Amino acid sequence: MAAGLSTGSRRRMRAAASGVSLRAQLTLVIALLALLPSMVLILATLVPAYRRAGSMTAGDTLTVVLWLAGFIVVAAITGYIMSGQLLAPLLRVTGELDQLSRDASLAGGRLSAPPDEPKEVRALSDAFNELLDQVEGEQARRTAFSAALMHDLKTPLVAAANLLAIVRDDDEMTREGRVEVITKTTAELLALIELVQKLVDAHRLERPEVPLARERVDLRALVELLVARLETLVGERGVEVAITGKADAMVDRRELERALYNLLSNAVRYAARSIAIDIFPGLVRISDDGPGLGAPLDELAQPFNDQGVDIAGRRYAAGAGGLGLFIARRVLEAHGGRLVSEASGPKGTVLLAYLGPG
Numbered sequence: 001m002a003a004g005l006s007t008g009s010r011r012r013m014r015a016a017a018s019g020v021s022l023r024a025q026l027t028l029v030i031a032l033l034a035l036l037p038s039m040v041l042i043l044a045t046l047v048p049a050y051r052r053a054g055s056m057t058a059g060d061t062l063t064v065v066l067w068l069a070g071f072i073v074v075a076a077i078t079g080y081i082m083s084g085q086l087l088a089p090l091l092r093v094t095g096e097l098d099q100l101s102r103d104a105s106l107a108g109g110r111l112s113a114p115p116d117e118p119k120e121v122r123a124l125s126d127a128f129n130e131l132l133d134q135v136e137g138e139q140a141r142r143t144a145f146s147a148a149l150m151h152d153l154k155t156p157l158v159a160a161a162n163l164l165a166i167v168r169d170d171d172e173m174t175r176e177g178r179v180e181v182i183t184k185t186t187a188e189l190l191a192l193i194e195l196v197q198k199l200v201d202a203h204r205l206e207r208p209e210v211p212l213a214r215e216r217v218d219l220r221a222l223v224e225l226l227v228a229r230l231e232t233l234v235g236e237r238g239v240e241v242a243i244t245g246k247a248d249a250m251v252d253r254r255e256l257e258r259a260l261y262n263l264l265s266n267a268v269r270y271a272a273r274s275i276a277i278d279i280f281p282g283l284v285r286i287s288d289d290g291p292g293l294g295a296p297l298d299e300l301a302q303p304f305n306d307q308g309v310d311i312a313g314r315r316y317a318a319g320a321g322g323l324g325l326f327i328a329r330r331v332l333e334a335h336g337g338r339l340v341s342e343a344s345g346p347k348g349t350v351l352l353a354y355l356g357p358g
Helices: 007-017 023-051 058-101 117-171 174-205 219-229 231-238 253-270 318-334
Strands: 216-218 241-247 246-252 276-278 283-288 310-313 314-316 338-345 349-354
Touching: 007 174, 023 058, 023 216, 058 117, 117 174, 174 241, 174 318, 174 338, 216 219, 216 253, 219 231, 219 241, 231 253, 231 314, 241 314, 246 253, 253 276, 253 318
Parallel strands: 241 276
Antiparallel strands: 216 246, 276 283, 283 349, 310 314, 338 349
């Protein structure tokens, strides 16, 4: 039978077996408060009387015991009734929570908060309902993100499959044609790998603590390495990249490399003609002359954003356009820094990557 119980039911059974209920404890307290004065009064009255009489018969002892037993029973009943009345709002909340835990979905489920109940219970219900709102919102964002992710993963796979089919079926294709098709296929697969890596990084960086292996890093050398990695995209976009300044920082090289690569690749994709990267102690400033961010930075830099955004005339589905910004923000925050949008508009975007102390 126990095997057929739900996880929630087994948890409740273990909780019930692990301690005394609040109602039992309250009943005991009320019973003792009612019983002790009565016992003191009985003993203070009867014992001196029996002493004056000189003896205490078995019947007298039985009478005292029966009186005490009666008071105990009355006190216990009174305590049980009063505890039920005092705990009625909390018991109602417990019942509603139990019902919610049995439902397959939390959608629409809320605790009631009658105005005549104690303010503490109403505050508890309101806080729990607010938590349910947050859970539902997170579930909605993740559902939308999953749907967009399926699309984003499918697109390069379909494109790569179609390109490979061309190579397979076109017997008259020249070597140059095959090279061109394979180059396009490779680009699609690399885009897919980049998206998967972003998903892995986003999942890892959702944790409250991000372990860092700090070392002294030459920021200019790191930026130049990342720009060289983006050389193909820079050439395709016809963008000029200028790097100024020089500084060192105690950072996790691999994590900071991921953060700056995402910021720089975004700048290259959206810039019209030029990108400027200025390096200062504890700060990397990245500016481009693109169309600006499609939404506030705090809204874009979310891993499970349920709203699409328009950037440079291109529609990005829920969450897909914000993974890189989310990764960059979380890496900088793990270093004690932050990601700030200094400017964003028709004349371009300026992002400040503060690296934190050290």
